[in-house]
Amino acid sequence: MSLYFEHFAPAIIAAIAISALCSLLSVIVIAKRLAFIGQGVSHAALGGVGVAAIVGLAPQQHFLVVAPFCILTAIAIAWLSDRERFSADAVIGAALVGTMALGALLISIAARHGARRVPGWEELMFGSVLSVGPAEATLSWIVFVAILGALIVVRRPLLFWTFDEQGAEAFGSPTTGMRMITLIMLGLAIVIAMRLVGVVLATGLLVLPGAAALKLTTRLGASIVLSLVLGQLGLALGLWASFSLDLPPGACIALALLALFALSPFGARLTGAA
Amino acid sequence: MTETPAIAFESVTFRYPGAERPAIEDVTFEVAIGDRVGVIGPNGGGKSTLIKLALGLLEPQSGSIHVLGETPERARAQGLLAYVPQRFDAERALPVSVRQMIEMAAARNISWRRRTPAEIRMRVDEAIALVSAGAFADTPVGRLSGGQVQRALVARAVATQPKILALDEPTVGIDPDGQERLSEMTRRLHDDLGLTIITVTHDLRVVAASSDRIACLAGKLHFHDAPEGLTPQVLAEVFEHDVSGVFGDLHVDAHKASECGGHH
Structure with missing residues (x-):
């Protein structure tokens, strides 16, 4: 087992940062009802992977294309639903289908033309955290620290926008800027979460810890700390199950988080938050 | 030299995109610094629109608005005007x-x-x-x-x-005790902090006793210098139905709506 852990140390180190990052954003995602937009943006990553594959980038360099692709998709969703008066659900649904179809086409074309290495569907959908190397682990921590820093700097206007967007606007607190910052953070988080749990399950990391934490407490600070703790707990349980039972880590982590979420209403009765 | 008004609307017209009629039409009025003004009118009469225009959240198609001599956007950025909304749509989760x-x-x-x-x-x-x-x-x-x-x-x-406090339907959904407490609170804020207070409501009783001036708004504006100048006829015209119920024990002098306060 210890050899196992030694070999996968970069993967575990990366997973801790990714889970912490997603758990932090999770409280905002739940409070601001951004789960579906997260789903749209995470699936947009497939379109980004398709573009990266066509350009001929190695999988380690996909981040350079996938991150801007996801962020631009998130901004396009926000812009279309704000300015063009489409319903947000319709825009997200369209983006989800459009970018996935684009990704499927481009990946298929790249494979046909002998691209260096096109990631397999299973890897894209469910992640491949155990193949993460030191460079990606470092990147995960850089993104986590950068987003943590940004969250600390903008905490008040971000909280104002998250809690009461109309009030924030009426009091001259920035709202468009906060929406953009949140979407950029979400896009970045999804791109690095993809390596851990894949496109399909990335939303789980962004939704489940915050949803469970908000069930368990009626204090804002406690909800953020709890979300972090639950995210790490889900990660530890998932990786433990994956190592012990030789099962795919992405699915194990997602199911562990789901179990914690499912238990949260019972926990809420114990803490008196229900 | 005359004092800069707290709020000044000059021939302001605003129509929501796609709406047939303007929400407010050719509205001109001033609120003096330190005044307590009540704006009454029926639902859909443009009361909330009036406040949103003063806050710079909406932009009029014609006319000009100044808040303490500044544009509404600058006034909002400087925190001159604070707003208590009618509906609190916060993410309560x-x-x-x-x-x-x-x-x-x-x-x-x-x-x-x-x-x-x-x-x-x-x-x-x-x-x-x-x-x-x-x-x-x-x-x-x-x-x-x-x-x-x-x-x-x-x-x-x-x-x-802030220098100005705008309250939008402050008593909706509040029990009579709460309404009384709120009325007492706004009186204190005016007296102790010297705030200019503009209260928008469909209920005359909310503002009758605690306003220096009353405006009736139903798309167009009828301004009164004092609550006592309001008549059942004026209110019936504004609300488009019998309004005897909203008067309570207010003393009113009867006169025609056409004689209402003078300026539109």
Whole structure:
């Protein structure tokens, strides 16, 4: 087992940062009802992977294309639903289908033309955290620290926008800027979460810890700390199950988080938050 | 030299995109500094639109608006006008306490050099004391009653140390005790802090006793110098139905709507 852990140390180190990052954003995602937009943006990553594959980038360099692709998709969703008066659900649904179809086409074309290495569907959908190397682990921590820093700097206007967007606007607190910052953070988080749990399950990391934490407490600070703790707990349980039972880590982590979420209403009765 | 008015509307017309008729049409009026003005009118008469225009959240198709001599956008950026909304559409899933909610707005209006935790805390504490919200200051906003939410929102507005306070339908969904407390609170804010207060409501009783001037708004504006000038006829015209019920024990002198206050 210890050899196992030694070999996968970069993967575990990366997973801790990714889970912490997603758990932090999770409280905002739940409070601001951004789960579906997260789903749209995470699936947009497939379109980004398709573009990266066509350009001929190695999988380690996909981040350079996938991150801007996801962020631009998130901004396009926000812009279309704000300015063009489409319903947000319709825009997200369209983006989800459009970018996935684009990704499927481009990946298929790249494979046909002998691209260096096109990631397999299973890897894209469910992640491949155990193949993460030191460079990606470092990147995960850089993104986590950068987003943590940004969250600390903008905490008040971000909280104002998250809690009461109309009030924030009426009091001259920035709202468009906060929406953009949140979407950029979400896009970045999804791109690095993809390596851990894949496109399909990335939303789980962004939704489940915050949803469970908000069930368990009626204090804002406690909800953020709890979300972090639950995210790490889900990660530890998932990786433990994956190592012990030789099962795919992405699915194990997602199911562990789901179990914690499912238990949260019972926990809420114990803490008196229900 | 005349004093700059707190709020000045000059021939303002605003129509929502796709609407057949303007929400407010050719509205001209001034609110003097230190005045308490009540704006009454039927639902859909443009009352909330009037406040949103003063806040710079909407832009008129024609006419001009000034808040203490500034454009509404600049006035909002400077925190001159604070707003207590009619509907509080906050994300109640987020367990933000009253204190934290007030802090968000208070911090916004302190220059970054003075924005210390102690300064923010002082302003928040003062605002909480002003509206007597100490008992529920640490309670999540989502768990408060209608009256408590209203007081918390007034505290949030006051904590930004504005010159003008705009209240949009402040008594909707609040029991009579809460309404009385709110009325007493706004009177105190006016007397103690010298705030200019503009209250928008469909209920004359909310503003009759506590306003220096009353305006009736139903797309167009009828202005009165004092609540006593309002008549059942004027109100019937504004509300488009019998309004005897809204008068309570108010004394009114009967006159025709066409004689109503003079300026439109």
